[in-house]
Amino acid sequence: MTYTVDFKNVSTTGLETSPVAEALAGLRANEARYFWTKYAHTFATVPATEAADTPAWVELILREERGIVVASPALEVAVSDGEGIHWVHVFYESGLSINVLWTVEPGGKRAVGFKLSDGMEVPQELGAFKFARQKSKLAGTIRGSYFVIKGEYGDR
Known part of the structure; x- marks a missing residue:
C-alpha cells in the first residue's frame, strides 16, 4: 500500500514499530519537503515487504x-526518479534512513547517504563514519554522513 x-502534518504511518517513530516520521517528512521544494515531486513510500528488491539492492551496495550489514529491519522504501537521477530511500526500524543517489548517465554522481533520527544511537555498523548535524523543524536534529559509490550495481 502506497503512503504519500x-x-x-507529520504522521508515523508505517513506522509505528520504531522506538523513535516520531523522529523517523519527521526525518521522512523532511525528505518529502526536500523533494517537493527541489523537484515538485510527491514523496511516496511503500512497505519494504512490498519492494524487497529495493532494500536488497541498497544492502548489496553497502556490503x-x-x-556494512544493516542490523535493523527495513520498514519502508521510497523510489524517486527525476532530472536524470534515481533516488532510493530505505527507512529502518532503528531510526536509520539510507538513501542512494544514482545518476542515470554513466560516469555521473553516485553516493550513499546515511541519516540518523533524533534520539537514536549511531549503529555499530556505521561507527567508522563521522556525522554532521543539521537542524530541522520537522525532525529535530538530523545527523548525516555519506560515501561515494565506486562500483557498478546494475541499471536501476
Whole structure:
C-alpha cells in the first residue's frame, strides 16, 4: 500500500514499530519537503515487504563497497526518479534512513547517504563514519554522513 508523505502534518504511518517513530516520521517528512521544494515531486513510500528488491539492492551496495550489514529491519522504501537521477530511500526500524543517489548517465554522481533520527544511537555498523548535524523543524536534529559509490550495481 502506497503512503504519500505529508510534510505539513507529520504522521508515523508505517513506522509505528520504531522506538523513535516520531523522529523517523519527521526525518521522512523532511525528505518529502526536500523533494517537493527541489523537484515538485510527491514523496511516496511503500512497505519494504512490498519492494524487497529495493532494500536488497541498497544492502548489496553497502556490503560490496564498505562491508556494512544493516542490523535493523527495513520498514519502508521510497523510489524517486527525476532530472536524470534515481533516488532510493530505505527507512529502518532503528531510526536509520539510507538513501542512494544514482545518476542515470554513466560516469555521473553516485553516493550513499546515511541519516540518523533524533534520539537514536549511531549503529555499530556505521561507527567508522563521522556525522554532521543539521537542524530541522520537522525532525529535530538530523545527523548525516555519506560515501561515494565506486562500483557498478546494475541499471536501476
